[in-house]
Amino acid sequence: MTDPTRSVPSNGAASSADQALPTVFDPSAVEQPVYERWIERGYFEANDESDKPPFCIVIPPPNVTGSLHLGHAFEHTLIDALIRRRRMQGFEALWMPGMDHAGIATQNVVERELAKEGVSRHDLGREAFIERVWDWKEKSGGMILGQMRRLGDGVAWSRERFTMDDGLSRAVQTIFKRLYDDELIYQAERIINWCVRCHTALSDIEVEHSEDDGELISIRYSDDVVVATTRAETMLGDTAVAVHPDDERYKHLIGTEVELPLTGRKIPVVADAHVDPEFGSGMVKVTPAHDPNDFEIGRRHDLPALTIMDEHGIITAPGPFEGLDRFEARPAIVAALREQGRIVAEKRPYKHAVGHCSRCNTVVEPRLSLQWWVRVAPLAKAAGDAVRDGRVAIHPKSMESRWFGWVDDMHDWCISRQLWWGHRIPVWYGPDGEVVCVGPDDEPPTGEGWRQDEDVLDTWFSSALWPFSTLGWPDDTPALGKFYPNQVMVTGYDILFFWVARMMMFGLYANADNGPEGAVPFKSIALHGMVRDEHGKKMSKSFGNAVDPLEWMDAYGSDALRFTLARGANPGVDVPIGESWVQASRNFCNKLWNATRFALMSGARPGELPPADELSVIDRWVLSRLHKTLAEVDALYEDFQFSKACEALYHFAWDEFCDWYVELAKTPLSEGGAAAERTKLVLGHVLDVLLRVLHPVTPFVTEVLWTTLTGEESVVVASWPEADSGHADAAAEAEVADLQRLVTEIRRFRSEQGLKPGQRVAARLTGGTGIRADHEVEIRSLTRLNSPEDGFEATASITVGEVSVELDLSGAVDVEAEHRRLSKDLAAERKALEQALRKLGNEQFLAKAPEAEVDKVRARRTTAEAEIARLEAQLNRLSS
Incomplete structure (x- = not known):
């Protein structure tokens, strides 16, 4: 087979001898050499000193432990399409690559490796363990970066960053120190999500909820007090019973005390509006140290918070249950209550939402714990104001309500994690109770008794700095001056709060000196949905419907996967995808390949178009449709409407260009002369524009086809085609539409008569002097109708508008x-x-x-x- 990349010699010029393509498109032969050539020529790098307008997007940093999944492929396709288009439009386009250190995930991976050797991180000690993690990162981490190349990601590889590299670590320490000095970081005991296996606090996004079978136990504390719980073991930590202040049933109990069973302690009955009088008995047990809602009730009523289990989930409350695991204590406590006749009702199984650690699937325990927190109120207000006043636009706009729902009611953010891998909190404690926060240019205190805080920062803390730390902040670098603020942040709606809101808060705070417009981390937030299977179901290994995108790329090519994903990308809406759709996109790439081969063999070439009055109506029609489509695609790209843009391109490329224009062009091309030369120019022009505008989504196939067609260096650095309203021709569009209707109806009629698609029969055309007279040659060619000869006998007929078609089917049909x-x-x-x-x-x-x-x-x-x-x-x- 001919090398499909040979038509793009290393010097960037294609000779006339190279104007050929293999008969079929083989993605596996094209993708790697094409991508390596792009990298060698530095197409994806950006110049900080350029006078071109900037366009920067930072990659949502994948975990260093991760591999490419369909969600990554989807998101990267959209970002790459935006970057490639802006580069072609003359922007200094930068797509910043990098990875996240992924605290818990990475520590768990390395701990599992150590377990195979029979040792734990505690056996190694902190410093040696951290060295092992770095060693693992260098040898095994970052597999996804190679997979991104396979997808065609046009990132500036020379600028790759890592959230634990020296520059980003300096940024983390800088902003921690500033926030601490401004009293926006503090230490306090609060309820957090605790994993008893990983032994660390978890962010909400690291907790996965599922509907699990449990039990709902109704317990009689006294004759007048009955409460229900799914976690009977926590009653050991109750410090009150709460009722709604307006609940007439229990007003007489407010301010009284009741004896807590199994403990002998007296606890008060308090009135709190949080209680739902319609749920259960209308009474709730209050365990401030082990439930977030109870903690808030406890704060309002100055209740003590009794911790009754340790970080391993072991009961620590003195008594017969001390030393039991939480799940051992639960049935034991229920049995003891039953023995005392205090169990009023038991419901098993009882479906309820249970949080699990996303890393190890352990049931998460709400736990009162001393942690570090960000005081978010002023930061969140600034993030809300930036959207309200239009400095940052959210796409789709319907997602704004979700944004305001988060930032207008945001709770303080727990930023400490009980891990060893991550940015260690830069706070030192002295022997006499001193607390010192150290900045990146400060020397930490030394001497006997001084120690650094053991905890590390939540991974989201460092990733919240990503839009500016990757560009060199806190230093005043040329990259920061050129590319901050970023133009757009493309990400999933599921992390609108966990990541996007935090980038907004930190970006506005850290860059406040830039002024209101220059402080925002990005001008637009383009939110996409989640990739689901073809039935709309969430993809999961446990469901058996997860797909490795590399397998689909192996089978159908990266362009086919990319086009499928982009074609499904409606802003903020989940994307169903099935293998048959990727196959259809592969067929689309093949259609482009075959159309370009036809054009090349026909002598088509891009060049200056003849005046409109010298062109046929068919030529004027295709140019009119092309430039209308281009204008439509431009508008859709600006609104991040990838799906609609791809649909418009697909419809024009397949339905109008390949199925109609290419077929109609065969008549003048076969006739030769001036008409053929004009058609070659139009055919070349349309393909040139079409391949350029398809390039951002299908980069590989368009690179090979466009460079072969034009002989130019690369479509990556070609100019983006501009829609020309001067080609609009309503009359030509109307005339060709009439021609299409006529041909379509004749084809349908032929099918109904049992004629095979390629079977030629004699026919007589009458009436419709305009369409019939001007296009009879094309009509007969497209409908396989011969001119009538002697002995013609009309055995079937059809009338379409003013045109009558009589067919002689004698002997043509069995x-x-x-x-x-x-x-x-x-x-x-x-x-x-x-x-x-x-x-x-x-x-x-x-x-x-x-x-x-x-x-x-x-x-x-x-x-x-x-x-x-x-x-x-x-x-x-x-x-x-």
Whole structure:
């Protein structure tokens, strides 16, 4: 096979001898050499000193432990499309790559490796363990970076950053010190998500909730007090019972005390508006040290917070249950209460939401713990104001309400983690109770008794600095001056709060000296949905529907996967994807390949177009449609409407250009002369523009085709085509639309008569002097109709508008075989109709079946009725 990249020599010029393509497109032969050439030529690098307008996007940093999944492929495709288009438009385009150190995930990976050696991190000690993590990172981490190359990511590899590299560590220490000095970071005991296996606090995004089978136990504390709980073991830490202040049933109890069973302690009954009087008995037990809502009730009523289990989930409350695991203590406590006759009701199984650690699946324990916190109120208000006053736009706008829901009611952020891998909190404690926060240029205190805080920072703390720390902040670097603020942040709506809001808060705070417009980390937030399977179900290994995107790229090529993902990308909406859709995109790439091969073999070439009055109506039509499509695509890109942009391009490329223009162009090309030369120029122009505008989404196939067609260096650095309204031609579009309708109806009629697609028959065309007279050659060519000869006998006819078509089908159709085929199809449709009518006449089916299923049956009935009418008409015509 011919090397598909040979048409792009190393000097960037393609000779006339190279104007050929292999008969088929083989992505595996194209992608790697093309990508390596892009990297060698530095196309994705950016110049900090350029006078071009900047366009910067930072990559949502994948975990160093991660590998490419469909969510990554989806997000990277969208970002790459934006970057490539802006580069072609003349912007200094920078896509910043990098990875996140992924505190818990990475520590767990290395600990598992150590376990295989029979040692733990505690055996090694902190410093030696951290060395092992760095060693693992260098040898095994970052696999996803190579996979990004496979996808075609146009990132500036020379600028790759890591959240634990020296520059970003300096940025983390700088902003911690500033926030601490401004009293926006503090230490306090609060309720946090605690993993008893990982022994660390977890952020909300690291907690996965599922509906688990549990138990709901109703316990009688006294004759008047009954409470219900799913965590009976926590009653050992109760310090109150709460009721709603307006609940008439219990007003007489407010201010009284009740004895807590199994403990002998007296606890008060308090009134709190948080209590829902409609749920259960309308009374709730209050355990401030082990429930976030109870903690807040406790603060409002100055209740003590009793911690009754340790960091391992072991009961520490003195008594018979001390030393039991939390899940051992639960049935033991229920049994003891039952023995005392205090169990009022038991519901098992009881479905309820249970939080699990996303890393190890351990049930998370709400726990009172001394942690470091960010005081978010002023930071969150600034983040909300930036969207309200228009400095930052959220796409789609409908997501603004979710944004304000987060930032207008944000709780203080727990930033400490009980891990060894991560940015260690830069606070030192002295022997006499001193507390010193150290900046990056400060020397930490030394001497006997001084020690650094053991905890590290939440991974989201460092990633919140990503839009500016990657550009050199806190130093005043050329990159920071050129590319901050970033132009857009492309990310999933699921981390709007966890990452985007925090980038906004820190960006506005750290860069406040830049002024309101220059402080924001990005001008736009483009939110996308989650990738789901073709049935709309979440992809998961446990569901058996997870897909490795590399397998699809191996089978169908990276362009096919990218086009499928972008074609499904409606802003803020989840994206279903199935293998058949990737196959269809592969077919689209093949269609472009074949159309370009035809153009090259026909001598097509880009060049200056002839004046409009010298062009045929077919040429004027395709140019009009091309430039309308280009204008539409430009508008859609500006609004991050990737799906609609791809649909517009797909419709033009496949339906209008390949299926109509290429076929219509064959007539003048075969005739030769001036008309053929004009057609070659139009054909070359359309392909040139089409391949350039498709390049951001399908970079590999368009690179090979465009460089072969034009002989130019690379489509990556080609100019983005501008829509030219001067090509608009309503009259040509209307005339070709009439031609298309006529050809389509003749083709349909041929099919109904049982003619094979390539079978030629004689026909007489009359009427419709405009369309018929001007385009009869094209009509006959596209519908396989020969001119009538002696002995012509019209046996079938069709009228479309003013054009009548009479066909001589004598001997062209095997009447008996066609009658059998149509009769068989008719019988099948009558059976389908009968089944649909039977279901729709069944009252039980209509009452119990899902509405979607009923609608499906109704649709099948409608289809069957239409098919029966069509088949009966064909049989009647065949018999006449």
